[in-house]
Amino acid sequence: MNVENIVLDYCRRAAEALYGAQNADLQVSKTRREFVGDYTLVTFPLLRLSHKNPEQTAQELGEWIGANCPEVKSFNVIKGFLNIELGEKFWIEVLQNIQAAENFGFGAPTGRTVMVEYSSPNTNKPLHLGHVRNNLLGYSVAKILQAAGNKVMKVNLVNDRGIHICKSMIAWQRYGNGETPASSATKGDHLVGNYYVAFDKAYKAEIAELVAGGMAEEEAKKEAPIMREASAMLLKWEAGDKSVRDLWATMNGWVYDGFDVTYKEMGVSFDKIYYESQTYLLGKKLVEVGLEKGVFYRRADGSVWIDLTSDGLDEKLLLRADGTSVYMTQDLGTALSRYEEFGFDDMTYVVGNEQNYHFTVLKLILKKLGYAWSDAIYHLSYGMVELPEGKMKSREGTVVDADDLMASMVEEARVMSSELGKLDGLSEAESFAVSRKIGLGALKYFILKVDPRKTMLFNPAESIDFNGNTAPFIQYTYARICSLERKAGQAESVDLKVAISSLDDKEIEIVKLLAEFPATVVAAAADHSPAVVAAYAYEMAKLYNQYYHEHPILREGVSASDRALRLSISLVVARVILSAMSLLGIEMPDRM
């Protein structure tokens, strides 16, 4: 089904027949628009074997292919490039195959088990724009890997313990007066986040006071009463103190309720949720193993380290002197227990690029411990989302809250739709559903179309476009095809079974692009990049819009056969667009 590979195969056969090239490293790419042809072979790599100049080589190859491959209609040579054009019959067949395919674009089962860890929030504050990128990426990558034929497991590792939660707890005890999400009508994660901010405010005030009293700043940071309280609470938590654990469970519960709402609105989900409070002791066994193997070493104070200086890295702590584990130890342990439980072939961590070093070290340590599956770990290291003023800083209040952002996107979509009169005749519930799909779709596409690895800029003032390379543009294209289908159905005038006898240039262009969908999914999966799928969906929608403009379907004077062909092409396009967008987690309205 992958046409590019078919053509590549022709070229391989030609190169072998003419020059005896075995498995030559050939590249075939799409022919650039300004030249005639569908696919292009770059002949430079073959010159060493052909001992001829690029033009002659291309000419010979072209003639061989023309003579031996009946699907090829023509070829032409420009400089060292051999352009190959496939015949109309070939494309008709491709179109028919796509029409008949059950799950077009979705790969056959690979038998591989793939884990994707994403989201992994702290429980002391609500989700913000950075988390949005994380969640959307994780969810979409999981869907893409699944579409490529893998068995996928989405996991979330919630950081539910530590000093940061204690800070919220202390502040709540001091200033909360028993406030609950119910009593204050505040979403739980926001409520707890408010106390985290309250802690920071009180903490700063106390430091200032101590400094004014003559204490050095460094010392004041440690001696501030509220910080001492938080540290003491963490110790109590670790000792299992009942009242601390109860409060901890209650406040975390509020946060989870809040997160659930956010996750649901965002449309993401997980197959398994890990809690760090249950995994933080993992990895200690691994430390023993490492010590036995001599990979780790113990210092005089009892702490355990690994020396990575010979690999150009630092020394890394793995166990504190008091015997408690650190982040790295936990992650090592979690990875091992996951491998033992699920035997993954690929373990993708969707984590910001600020943790690049951590994952480099993680993989290296596992390798040194002798775990070959260390290579299966992939850190999908995404870039930060920046605001025009620079990085988001929760302490400076320059965060873009996830809930607020989603709500404002939906609202903006509603206003715009209603101005355009798109919501006329729809019930309140229907308009809301449509606005929601458009607003959230715009947001998701805006984030996912960017290469995950790159830092991206989000300008709240300019907000998100609804025209151009956006989800609403693609959704609109889709909704219009749905409308055509409804009308054609009512008219009962279109018989889709009419045999396809010819395709014009634009139609061939569409079929060509349609045929690329499976390869796009595979490439996106290999690359762990939804951006590839987004680009494809846009390209498809754009091309179809051009086609739509030039090819009337339900207007008078269109012959029955043209009508059938155009409508069936439209329906296939709609199906593929729907599939592609679903890989991005974007819902498609059938009217908008």
Add this chain to the structure above:
RNA sequence: GGCGCCGUAGCUCAACUGAAUAGAGUAUCUGACUACGGAUCAGAAGGUUCUGGGUUUGAAUCCCAGCGGUGUCACCA
């Protein structure tokens, strides 16, 4: 400072493992069939791919140096 990542139209982003004249969108300007749904389509204009060297038949892409930005260098996660 050590290590890493990034630098492409005014702006936001593309360009698969090096390949033909570096592409879209947006903003600006000009147009489009009596709107099968105009959130559409066509066109114009917009570039020394940060700078300087190098490798190559060929460099935005690979190598070196510099400049600018950013991340990290916690017994936080």
